[in-house]
Structure formats: structure tokens, C-alpha cells
Amino acid sequence: MDPHDALSLNKSVVQVYPLSNYSVGAKAALKDKGISITERLERMQEKYEAEGLRRSVEGIVLVAQHNYPHVLLLQADGYWRLPGGRLRPGEGEVEGLLRKLNNKLGPTSGSTDWEIVDCVGTWWRPNFDTILYPYVPPHVTRPKEQKKLFVAQLPEKCSFAVPKNFKLMAVPLFELYDKTQRYGPVISHIPQLLSRFKINMS
Amino acid sequence: MDPHDALSLNKSVVQVYPLSNYSVGAKAALKDKGISITERLERMQEKYEAEGLRRSVEGIVLVAQHNYPHVLLLQADGYWRLPGGRLRPGEGEVEGLLRKLNNKLGPTSGSTDWEIVDCVGTWWRPNFDTILYPYVPPHVTRPKEQKKLFVAQLPEKCSFAVPKNFKLMAVPLFELYDKTQRYGPVISHIPQLLSRFKINMS
Numbered sequence: 001m002d003p004h005d006a007l008s009l010n011k012s013v014v015q016v017y018p019l020s021n022y023s024v025g026a027k028a029a030l031k032d033k034g035i036s037i038t039e040r041l042e043r044m045q046e047k048y049e050a051e052g053l054r055r056s057v058e059g060i061v062l063v064a065q066h067n068y069p070h071v072l073l074l075q076a077d078g079y080w081r082l083p084g085g086r087l088r089p090g091e092g093e094v095e096g097l098l099r100k101l102n103n104k105l106g107p108t109s110g111s112t113d114w115e116i117v118d119c120v121g122t123w124w125r126p127n128f129d130t131i132l133y134p135y136v137p138p139h140v141t142r143p144k145e146q147k148k149l150f151v152a153q154l155p156e157k158c159s160f161a162v163p164k165n166f167k168l169m170a171v172p173l174f175e176l177y178d179k180t181q182r183y184g185p186v187i188s189h190i191p192q193l194l195s196r197f198k199i200n201m202s
Numbered sequence: 203m204d205p206h207d208a209l210s211l212n213k214s215v216v217q218v219y220p221l222s223n224y225s226v227g228a229k230a231a232l233k234d235k236g237i238s239i240t241e242r243l244e245r246m247q248e249k250y251e252a253e254g255l256r257r258s259v260e261g262i263v264l265v266a267q268h269n270y271p272h273v274l275l276l277q278a279d280g281y282w283r284l285p286g287g288r289l290r291p292g293e294g295e296v297e298g299l300l301r302k303l304n305n306k307l308g309p310t311s312g313s314t315d316w317e318i319v320d321c322v323g324t325w326w327r328p329n330f331d332t333i334l335y336p337y338v339p340p341h342v343t344r345p346k347e348q349k350k351l352f353v354a355q356l357p358e359k360c361s362f363a364v365p366k367n368f369k370l371m372a373v374p375l376f377e378l379y380d381k382t383q384r385y386g387p388v389i390s391h392i393p394q395l396l397s398r399f400k401i402n403m404s
Contacts, residue, residue, distance in 0.1 A: 011213070012321075068340050119214075122397040134397035135375050138270050173337050189394045195324040195336035196395075 011118045013198045017156050019063040019070065019170050027108050027161040037130065044144065045128045051089055054145040057097040058084030059152035060120065060190055061105070063170050064201040070170035071190055073183075074104060074162070080169075080183050082149070093119075097150055105160045105168070112158050117151040120193040123186055132185055147186070149193065213320040215400045219358050221265040221272065221372050229310050229363040239332065246346065247330045253291055256347040259299040260286030261354035262322065262392055263307070265372050266403040272372035273392055275385075276306065276364070282371075282385050284351070295321075299352055307362045307370070314360050319353040322395040325388055334387060349388070351395065 048054060061072040073080045083104035087096040094116050102111045123132040125145035136143050162168045176183055177191040250256060261284060263274040275282045285306035289298040296318050304313045325334040327347035338345050364370045375393045382390040
């Protein structure tokens with residue numbers, strides 16, 4: 001079975017390699033730099049009216065530093081985000097996540113051999129604003145976005161290319177915990193979502 | 203395969219039935235009523251010195267009310283807790299969880315046919331105090347307790363018996379979210395831990 005066609009079968013272990021195994025280069029900027037939150041939400045509303053529920057997928061990518069797990073985050077305009085993005089209409093979640101991970105982090109030629117381990121959480125946006133919940137609140141019949149989080153395991157070694165308008169940071173799990181103010185609800189709760197896994201650092 | 207010997211194989215769906223399917227009776231009080239936190243932590247330290255790492259397991263048990271998922275919680279002395287408890291030395295996690303669930307909620311004769319769906323999180327206690335983290339913090343080499351959370355699925359109908367010194371409450375997911383002050387870090391983060399499941403309410 002092609003590991004890209006489905007989720008990995010071993011869902012309780014995540015293999016993590018040292019950050020020093022990876023080289024990081026730059027590539028052309030992605031076009032969403034400098035767009036305000038208001039503009040983003042307006043676009044989201046336009047898309048919703050045309051296509052319905054926005055489905056987005058994001059990858060939690062781990063590396064080891066000082067023998068401790070760190071999450072790869074992209075920073076731009078003062079915001080932290082996980083690599084990922086919106087699925088195309090009809091696109092599969094794993095297929096779309098691989099496309100988005102390569103788009104955000106993959107090398108300029110070829111692609112990284114990601115292994116999508118498991119879905120670890122789902123967040124819902126009830127309205128065209130910045131508030132997300134890990135459930136559909138009662139009385140919300142038409143949520144505007146579903147955002148699914150997956151653990152994406154890296155190969156032992158590879159090269160990243162990061163769009164020039166983003167900074168790639170490796171943030172330790174303990175730094176994210178309970179920091180909703182700084183990282184937002186989705187990223188700050190990653191430690192809880194990962195706590196069921198055995199994280200193997202070889 | 204006996205469903206009690208291992209985790210259920212279908213790990214992405216949780217079947218939930220209406221609270222009205224279950225009858226709730228009372229049984230003899232459990233003996234830990236009225237013990238102060240200080241006394242608990244002292245006991246924990248004594249046990250640790252004799253047996254090493256305390257392993258505990260807790261069950262997230264869901265019921266539907268108004269077609270919305272609720273978590274069963276036990277309340278005593280102003281504290282909320284999940285049904286569960288400490289494993290015996292050498293005891294298996296699923297085996298011990300079933301024992302504890304029946305001890306806390308099972309009928310006075312016979313036992314409930316719980317189906318343990320999956321582990322959803324692990325919390326660690328680095329010191330003999332009330333602080334838990336969803337990871338082992340760096341530089342902590344000998345954590346004092348590992349607490350594992352499992353989703354425990356109920357049969358379609360059954361009877362509970364609740365120890366007289368506890369109150370059984372069904373609390374909706376949205377009420378738990380972001381209420382660390384009221385429910386503590388473990389219970390208040392249940393919505394995130396469950397967000398990857400499809401919750402089927404028939």
C-alpha cells in the first residue's frame with residue numbers, strides 16, 4: 001500500500017529525528033502575505049457562498065532538539081500557524097494535506113516523503129470570525145469551517161524550502177502548553193492532542 | 203476476540219446513547235470521602251516510595267442529552283472527577299480501567315459491558331503536588347504519576363450504581379471547554395481530545 005493513500009496503521013508511535021538532520025532553504029514568497037484578518041474573513045465568506053463548508057487541514061510536524069520534541073511552526077505578520085491550508089472541493093484530506101505541506105515546506109523540486117500518522121483533532125468555525133471550537137456548538141447548524149489536524153511524520157533526513165515571507169520555527173511542546181494568548185487555541189492545545197502518542201526520538 | 207482484552211479496532215467513531223436509556227441507583231460509599239488533598243499527596247508519596255510510578259487510568263463516558271454529547275463526571279467535596287483510579291502493580295491498563303469503572307459506576311451485582319475505544323491522552327505529575335502536564339517536562343527524570351485517559355463506550359442500555367458519597371453528573375462538552383479553573387486541566391481539555399472522533403448519537 002502506498003503510505004500516501006491512507007493513514008499509517010501504527011497510530012500510537014511517532015518517530016522524531018533531530019532538527020539537525022534537516023536543511024532549510026528559501027523559496028518564492030506565497031501570496032497571502034500582508035492580507036488583513038478582515039480581508040481573509042471576507043474572502044472566506046465569498047468562498048463559502050460559492051462552495052459551502054470550508055475544509056482545511058494542518059500538519060503537526062515534530063523534530064527533536066536537546067532530545068525534546070518541538071513543533072514546526074510558520075510565522076508571518078506576528079501570527080503563528082501550522083503548515084496546511086484549504087482543501088479543494090472534492091479533494092481528499094490526506095491528499096490535500098500532502099499538497100499543502102509540500103507547498104509550505106517542501107523543496108522547490110520534488111516533494112518530501114511525509115507519512116500522515118493520524119488525525120488528532122478537529123476544530124470548527126461557527127461564524128465568519130476568528131473563533132474556533134473543538135466541537136460544533138449547539139444550535140449551530142451550518143458551521144463555516146472544519147479544520148482537521150494531523151500528525152505528519154518526517155523522513156529521517158530531507159530538505160525544506162520555506163517561502164520567503166514566512167519564518168520557520170521549532171517550538172518545544174512545553175512552550176506551547178497553556179499559551180492560548182500567544183499561539184491561539186489550536187496551536188496551544190497541541191501538547192494535549194499529542195499526549196496519547198509515544199514519541200520516539202532516536 | 204473478547205472486546206475486554208484489547209482496545210476496540212474502530213477508533214474513529216464513538217457510539218453514544220441517550221441518558222434516559224440508563225437507570226441510576228446508589229451503592230455503599232467509597233472510602234476516600236473527606237480525605238484532604240494534603241493527605242492524598244502524602245499517601246501518594248508513601249506509595250511511590252514502595253511501588254514507584256503511580257499509574258492511573260480514567261474513562262471518558264459519553265451520553266446524549268438534547269442530542270448533544272455529555273461527559274459523565276463524579277462530584278464529591280466540591281471536586282469533579284472522571285471515573286477511574288490507580289492501577290495495581292502489574293495490572294493491564296484496560297483490565298484496570300474496567301475494574302475501576304465497575305467499582306465507580308457498575309451495578310452492585312454483575313458488571314457493565316464497557317467497550318474501551320481508545321486512549322485519548324496522557325497526563326504526568328512531576329512532583330507530589332496537584333500540577334499535571336500533558337508531557338513529561340524537560341529535566342524531569344522521575345515523574346510521580348502517569349494518568350491515561352480512555353474513551354469508554356457504554357452499551358445501549360444498562361444500570362449504574364453510584365457510591366453514596368458521589369454525585370453523578372452529565373456535563374455537556376461545550377460547558378467543559380476552556381473551564382480549567384472549574385474542572386481542572388484534565389477534564390476541561392476533554393473536548394479537544396474527543397474532537398477527532400465522529401460522535402454518533404442514534
